[in-house]
Every structure is written in structure tokens, then in C-alpha cells.
Amino acid sequence: xxxxxxxxxxxxxxxxxxxxSALENNLRRMSEALPGERLRPHVKxxxxxxxxxxxSEQGHxxxxxxxVREMEGLAAAGLGEDLLxxxxxxxxxxxxxxxxxxxxxxxxxxxVDSRETVAAAARGGLREVVIDVNVGLPRCGCxxxxxxxxxxxxxxxxxxxxxxxxxxxxxxxxxEREQREALCATAMRLLAEAHDQVGGSLVSAGGTGxxxxxxxxxxxxxxxxxxxxxxxxxxxxxxxxxxxxMGSLLSTSLAGERRFWVGDAGLKALGMDHGNPRVDxxxxxxxxxxHITLSAAGDDSDFALGARIRITPAxxxxxxxxxxALWVVDGEKVVDRFEVDxxxx
Amino acid sequence: xxxxxxxxxxxxxxxxxxxxSALENNLRRMSEALPGERLRPHVKxxxxxxxxxxxSEQGHxxxxxxxVREMEGLAAAGLGEDLLxxxxxxxxxxxxxxxxxxxxxxxxxxxVDSRETVAAAARGGLREVVIDVNVGLPRCGCxxxxxxxxxxxxxxxxxxxxxxxxxxxxxxxxxEREQREALCATAMRLLAEAHDQVGGSLVSAGGTGxxxxxxxxxxxxxxxxxxxxxxxxxxxxxxxxxxxxMGSLLSTSLAGERRFWVGDAGLKALGMDHGNPRVDxxxxxxxxxxHITLSAAGDDSDFALGARIRITPAxxxxxxxxxxALWVVDGEKVVDRFEVDxxxx
Numbered sequence: 001x002x003x004x005x006x007x008x009x010x011x012x013x014x015x016x017x018x019x020x021s022a023l024e025n026n027l028r029r030m031s032e033a034l035p036g037e038r039l040r041p042h043v044k045x046x047x048x049x050x051x052x053x054x055x056s057e058q059g060h061x062x063x064x065x066x067x068v069r070e071m072e073g074l075a076a077a078g079l080g081e082d083l084l085x086x087x088x089x090x091x092x093x094x095x096x097x098x099x100x101x102x103x104x105x106x107x108x109x110x111x112v113d114s115r116e117t118v119a120a121a122a123r124g125g126l127r128e129v130v131i132d133v134n135v136g137l138p139r140c141g142c143x144x145x146x147x148x149x150x151x152x153x154x155x156x157x158x159x160x161x162x163x164x165x166x167x168x169x170x171x172x173x174x175x176e177r178e179q180r181e182a183l184c185a186t187a188m189r190l191l192a193e194a195h196d197q198v199g200g201s202l203v204s205a206g207g208t209g210x211x212x213x214x215x216x217x218x219x220x221x222x223x224x225x226x227x228x229x230x231x232x233x234x235x236x237x238x239x240x241x242x243x244x245x246m247g248s249l250l251s252t253s254l255a256g257e258r259r260f261w262v263g264d265a266g267l268k269a270l271g272m273d274h275g276n277p278r279v280d281x282x283x284x285x286x287x288x289x290x291h292i293t294l295s296a297a298g299d300d301s302d303f304a305l306g307a308r309i310r311i312t313p314a315x316x317x318x319x320x321x322x323x324x325a326l327w328v329v330d331g332e333k334v335v336d337r338f339e340v341d342x343x344x345x
Numbered sequence: 346x347x348x349x350x351x352x353x354x355x356x357x358x359x360x361x362x363x364x365x366s367a368l369e370n371n372l373r374r375m376s377e378a379l380p381g382e383r384l385r386p387h388v389k390x391x392x393x394x395x396x397x398x399x400x401s402e403q404g405h406x407x408x409x410x411x412x413v414r415e416m417e418g419l420a421a422a423g424l425g426e427d428l429l430x431x432x433x434x435x436x437x438x439x440x441x442x443x444x445x446x447x448x449x450x451x452x453x454x455x456x457v458d459s460r461e462t463v464a465a466a467a468r469g470g471l472r473e474v475v476i477d478v479n480v481g482l483p484r485c486g487c488x489x490x491x492x493x494x495x496x497x498x499x500x501x502x503x504x505x506x507x508x509x510x511x512x513x514x515x516x517x518x519x520x521e522r523e524q525r526e527a528l529c530a531t532a533m534r535l536l537a538e539a540h541d542q543v544g545g546s547l548v549s550a551g552g553t554g555x556x557x558x559x560x561x562x563x564x565x566x567x568x569x570x571x572x573x574x575x576x577x578x579x580x581x582x583x584x585x586x587x588x589x590x591m592g593s594l595l596s597t598s599l600a601g602e603r604r605f606w607v608g609d610a611g612l613k614a615l616g617m618d619h620g621n622p623r624v625d626x627x628x629x630x631x632x633x634x635x636h637i638t639l640s641a642a643g644d645d646s647d648f649a650l651g652a653r654i655r656i657t658p659a660x661x662x663x664x665x666x667x668x669x670a671l672w673v674v675d676g677e678k679v680v681d682r683f684e685v686d687x688x689x690x
Contacts, residue, residue, distance in 0.1 A: 012436060014690060044634055066635045087609075087635060088595040090651045091357060113596055116650045138630060138638050140596040140607050169633070250433040251458055251485040262485050264432075267663040268688075272618040273632065285483060287618065288514070289389055289662050290411045290432060293483050305461045306435045317634050318612040322666060324689060343613075344669060345359060 004337045008329050013248040013308070014265035016323040016340075018227065020330045022242035023054075026226050029238050031058045033212060034220055040064045040084060040204060042223030043342060045317050048326060049077040050338035051226060064204070064221040068094045071101060071108065073342040080106030084130065084204060086165055086221060088117045088140050095124030102127065109162055113142040115153055122157035129159050130202055133194040135166035135187035144190040148197025163202030166191040167221065172209030175234050181213045188216035209235055229316040231274045245269050245277070245311040245319065247292060249303060259300065260285060263292045263309050270311070271318025278312045349682045353674050358593040358653070359610035361668040361685075365675045367587035368399075368571065374583050375570050376403045378557055385409045385429060385549060387568030388687060390662050393671060394422040395683035396571060409549070409566040413439045416446060416453065418687040425451030429475065429549060431510055431566060433462045433485050440469030447472065454507055458487040460498055467502035474504050475547055478539040480511035480532035489535045493542025508547030511536040512566065517554030520579050526558045533561035554580055574661040576619045590614050590622070590656040590664065592637060594648060604645065605630060608637045608654050615656070616663025623657045 005011055036059040043052050044066040052074055062082035065071045071083050083106055089095055102108040111132040112118045121129055131151050134141030142150055151161045171183035195203050206220035214220060224232050227243035247265035266287045270277050276284045281302055282294040296303050313319035321343055328336035350356055381404040388397050389411040397419055407427035410416045416428050428451055434440055447453040456477040457463045466474055476496050479486030487495055496506045516528035540548050551565035559565060569577050572588035592610035611632045615622050621629045626647055627639040641648050658664035666688055673681035
């Protein structure tokens with residue numbers, strides 16, 4: 001019994017697919033720019049152990065995670081050499097889950113940004129932390145000026161402070177390169193100041209949009225580079241679109257004089273926070289729960305009932321999180337099926 | 346070993362919760378307005394067999410589905426007395442899956458809106474269809490004037506045509522009631538004209554927003570009424586908000602003089618196509634993959650690190666589709682755990 005259909009044509013839609021050549025190119029280009037430990041891939045973008053393994057085989061053996069579930073999945077897959085949970089944890093049961101991973105041999109480092117999160121880590125028996133510093137994005141992280149005192153507090157609590165992290169999330173998506181670089185530089189000045197107070201070897205920061213302009217971070221936490229989406233496409237990065245949602249056209253009608261088509265991939269197959277996805281040869285009107293309504297961008301000779309459409313998500317992370325598997329394709333050939341096995345919390 | 350934590354406080358966050366009293370009230374109010382077969386609940390809103398069973402016990406024994414997976418799950422749960430797939434299917438393997446359900450004793454009716462979809466149904470051995478009519482929403486459905494000919498074509502292909510369906514999706518969300526009623530009435534005139542040509546006993550249409558003003562449909566396909574969301578709240582319907590995402594506050598900082606808080610529920614816990622969710626006592630700034638950034642709406646004495654926040658989704662359907670379970674709560678008490686078992690395709 002074959003593990004999966006031989007041809008893209010035979011996949012039931014909607015289906016999440018990854019083009020293997022783009023994937024390989026993205027893997028290679030990033031590891032040329034940021035070899036080995038210079039990249040700590042963020043697995044939240046793909047939530048897929050099989051893809052993390054490819055990143056590890058490329059030499060990136062430390063990972064960034066957003067959830068305890070991601071940490072557990074990587075550790076269980078033997079990828080627990082150096083796992084950073086770049087997120088705060090207060091729930092003692094979650095700290096306990098992390099401590100269990102450490103006890104089983106994984107290296108577990110947790111972000112802390114307050115005395116409360118330090119106390120939770122120490123109480124739960126964790127050993128290593130980084131001080132998470134707010135470098136301009138209104139999200140987690142302590143004020144840069146508080147980082148030194150927090151590091152002292154953590155060391156006094158018996159924790160090893162490996163250094164700092166600080167995500168310039170307000171910079172990574174800025175389309176204009178000079179502005180992006182300037183925002184990144186300002187943010188990294190704050191992180192460097194914090195690092196001066198904190199000490200330690202790690203300065204962890206960055207994302208796909210700043211992978212080649214963040215010169216302060218010792219390691220970059222990029223994730224989206226591997227799959228890409230229309231948001232990151234607009235930045236003219238050296239990464240190719242690898243991720244698509246395949247749909248099928250099920251219906252067509254006229255709205256006035258204008259012909260439109262309806263495909264079978266909608267709000268439950270696509271992360272929508274960045275707006276509508278793009279469709280090759282199409283102009284997207286709107287998405288519904290299980291539908292996408294579109295018209296042909298030019299002549300519609302490729303559009304027909306039953307024809308496939310290739311949809312490029314606007315935001316890869318919340319798109320992948322709707323699917324239980326990724327189909328790896330090489331042109332028309334389906335070459336593998338990867339479980340999206342790190343979903344949930 | 347208990348099946349679930351006893352208290353809401355003990356649920357790991359993010360967690361999808363349903364308040365049992367609101368659920369019961371919504372069930373009862375809808376079945377008072379539309380008893381028995383007058384309602385054909387749409388399961389796409391909750392994707393949960395346990396909730397469908399409650400609707401069935403309330404007297405609504407026919408269901409509307411959006412996917413083959415939903416049809417299979419309901420049939421497997423013994424809820425296959427009268428299942429309508431209100432969506433077009435062309436893929437012969439999907440038709441085969443539906444035919445297998447019919448062969449096993451479920452009553453399966455499929456929407457068709459073209460000769461191609463009729464042919465797929467007939468070829469796959471399905472017996473019953475409804476003619477899906479476009480009543481103004483640019484999505485599936487044939488032109489009203491074509492419905493009669495399509496019904497004849499279907500009958501000639503050996504299919505039983507049970508009637509028509511036509512979803513006034515462009516009306517259901519309109520906030521102003523008179524305008525909503527007018528749009529619904531216009532749409533239903535088109536459906537009634539189509540029904541005159543098609544015949545059959547079913548006129549299936551409607552949603553939560555038109556449940557009490559659609560007087561043409563013999564059955565209403567409402568689903569969201571059971572859980573509700575901020576979009577439907579704005580319509581002043583007699584249904585209570587039953588669905589929430591519980592999060593925990595993990596971090597707090599100042600942006601200038603303004604204090605903000607960060608919770609642990611983000612883009613992978615919330616359907617975002619209708620915009621940001623609402624938080625009790627809070628003002629939402631933005632959501633990230635695993636975070637929600639917000640400030641207190643008034644005084645922030647309820648906000649503290651570790652405190653719970655109650656998040657009301659903007660759109661229930663794509664929110665539920667991110668979660669593997671719904672926790673049923675009665676005040677602070679967790680009374681049940683329902684699998685969201687109808688996800689996928």
C-alpha cells in the first residue's frame with residue numbers, strides 16, 4: 001500500500017504542499033548566509049519535526065520554539081540538543097513539562113522577563129534561562145534597563161543565565177529595506193546594552209526579514225524563510241515560495257457580466273490575519289469557511305471545473321497550523337508526506 | 346484518573362471553552378423558534394459530534410455539512426438520519442466516500458449546481474441531490490433561471506431531486522435589521538422562483554442572522570447560533586455568547602506611559618478573518634502567532650501576571666477549527682470535554 005498518492009493531481013483538496021526544490025534552495029541559501037549555530041531555526045513557522053530534522057542536518061542543531069508542545073515534540077524526535085523556548089511560562093505544570101524534558105537529557109532554555117517568570121523557572125527545577133528584552137515590539141520582554149537586575153535575580157535564584165534575546169518583530173516585516181535596517185539597528189542597540197549588563201554568550205534575535213542585516217545577534221531565530229508567504233515575498237529576500245495550498249475549482253457563475261470561480265480552500269485552510277492569499281492567474285475576491293471566490297486575472301483558459309488552483313498563503317505560520325500534514329512535491333510528483341506534528345500547546 | 350481538570354483555573358491555556366448555560370439557552374431558544382425539522386443545524390460552526398448530538402436530542406435530526414469529513418463523522422456517530430452536504434463535490438473519490446456512507450445506511454443528499462456536479466453524483470452512485478441556487482452571494486449555486494433545467498438533467502441522470510438550497514450569505518451578517526430583512530427577502534424570491542421550476546419538498550437556506558426573517562425556507566441551516574461570536578453579537582440576536590478562548594497573562598511592560606499586557610492566545614488559537622477578538626475588560630492591540638497584546642479598558646486591577654483573560658472570538662467557525670477539544674464549563678467548574686472531531690476534509 002503506497003504511503004501517499006503518486007501525483008499532485010491525486011491529492012484530495014484542500015492540501016498543503018511544499019515544493020521540494022524551493023525547500024532545498026531555501027535551506028541551502030540560509031545555511032550559506034548563517035551557517036551552523038548562527039541560525040537557531042524557529043519551528044513555529046512549520047510545526048513539523050521532519051522539516052526541523054532537515055534544518056538540523058543542514059547544521060542548525062539548536063531550535064527556537066514558541067510552545068511547550070513544540071519543545072516536547074523536538075525532544076521526542078531526538079532534536080533536543082539545544083532548545084530555546086522564546087516565550088514566557090508561568091503555569092507550573094508547563095514548567096514541569098519542560099523540566100521533564102531536561103531530566104530526560106534535552107537542553108532546555110527558557111525566556112524570562114520578570115521576577116515572576118524567573119521564580120516559576122527556578123521553582124520548577126529548570127536550570128537555564130535567557131533574559132527576554134523588549135526591543136520595541138509591544139510584546140514580551142523586560143525594559144532594557146531592567147535586564148541586568150533581572151539577570152542578577154535569576155542567578156541568585158540558582159539559574160544559569162545564558163544571555164539575552166530580543167525580537168525585533170516591528171522591523172522584520174517592513175517592506176522598505178533601509179527603514180527595516182534602521183529599525184533593526186535601533187532595536188539591536190537596546191539589546192546590546194542589555195547584553196552588556198546581563199553577560200552570557202547568547203544574543204538571540206532576528207527573523208527572516210532581518211536575517212542579513214542583524215549584525216548584533218549571535219544567532220538568528222528565523223523560521224519563515226523555509227516556507228515563505230506573500231508577506232515575506234514583498235521584502236525581496238533570496239528565498240523562494242515553497243508553501244502552497246492546493247484547491248480545486250467547484251463552481252462558476254456570473255456576477256453581472258463578470259465570471260467568477262469558487263475553489264474548495266477557505267478560512268479553515270488559510271491563516272487570514274495578513275489578508276487574502278494569492279492565487280496563480282487569479283484575483284481573489286474573498287474567502288469563506290470552505291471556499292475561495294476568485295476571478296481570472298487575465299484570460300481564464302486555465303480555469304475549468306475540477307481544475308486545480310495553487311494558493312499562496314499570506315502568512316505561513318497560522319496556515320500550516322490548520323493542517324495535519326504537508327505533502328512534499330517535486331513538480332507533479334508527490335515525494336513525501338510530513339506530519340504537522342507540533343500543533344497544539 | 347479524572348477525564349479533565351475540575352476547575353477552569355486548572356485548564357492549561359490557551360483553551361477553548363463553552364459555557365454550558367449559554368449553550369443550553371441557545372439550544373432551547375433556537376428550537377423554540379425553529380422546532381424539529383425547521384432547523385437543519387450546520388455543523389461547520391462547531392465541528393463537534395457531541396454538540397451535534399445535543400442538537401439532535403433537541404429534535405433537529407437532519408444536519409447541514411460543509412465537508413465530506415463532517416458527513417463521515419456524523420454518520421459514524423449514528424447521526425446520519427438526513428445529512429445534507431451543502432457544497433459541491435467533483436472529486437470522484439469524495440463522491441465514493443459519500444456513496445459508502447449511503448451504502449452503510451446514512452441518508453446522503455448532495456448539493457449540485459452544474460451538469461458536471463450532477464454527473465459526478467450520478468456516476469458515483471449517489472441517489473439524492475438538491476439544486477444549489479445562487480441567490481446573490483458570489484459563491485456556489487447555479488443561476489436561478491437555470492435551476493429547472495438542471496433539475497431535469499439530474500432526474501434524467503437517475504437522481505432524486507429533493508428541492509433547492511440557496512444561502513443568503515450576503516444578508517446574514519448585515520447589522521441593520523431592516524436591510525438584512527430586505528436582502529434576505531430579495532434572495533428568497535429568487536430561491537422561490539427556482540423552487541417553482543425544480544419542485545421537491547426541500548427549500549433549504551438561511552443562517553443565524555436570518556433565522557427569524559427567512560420565511561421562504563422550509564428549513565434553516567443555522568450553525569453559529571449555538572456558540573456565537575462578536576460578529577453575530579452585533580446583530581442583537583436572542584443568542585448568548587457561549588464560546589471563549591481562555592488565555593493567561595504572561596508579561597507586562599510600558600509603551601511610553603501606557604501599560605500593556607501580553608496573553609498566551611494568538612493567531613493559532615483564533616480565526617482572524619473578521620479581525621481582532623474582544624477581551625473582557627481589555628482593549629486588544631494586536632495578535633501574533635502565540636500572543637495577544639492588550640491594555641486594560643479601564644482600571645487594570647483585574648490584570649496581573651498569571652491572571653486569566655477571557656477572549657471572545659470574532660468568528661467562531663475558523664476559531665474552533667484550530668482546537669482539538671472544547672471544554673464545557675459551568676461557571677468555574679469544568680463539566681465536560683468534547684472532541685472537535687470533525688476537522689479536516
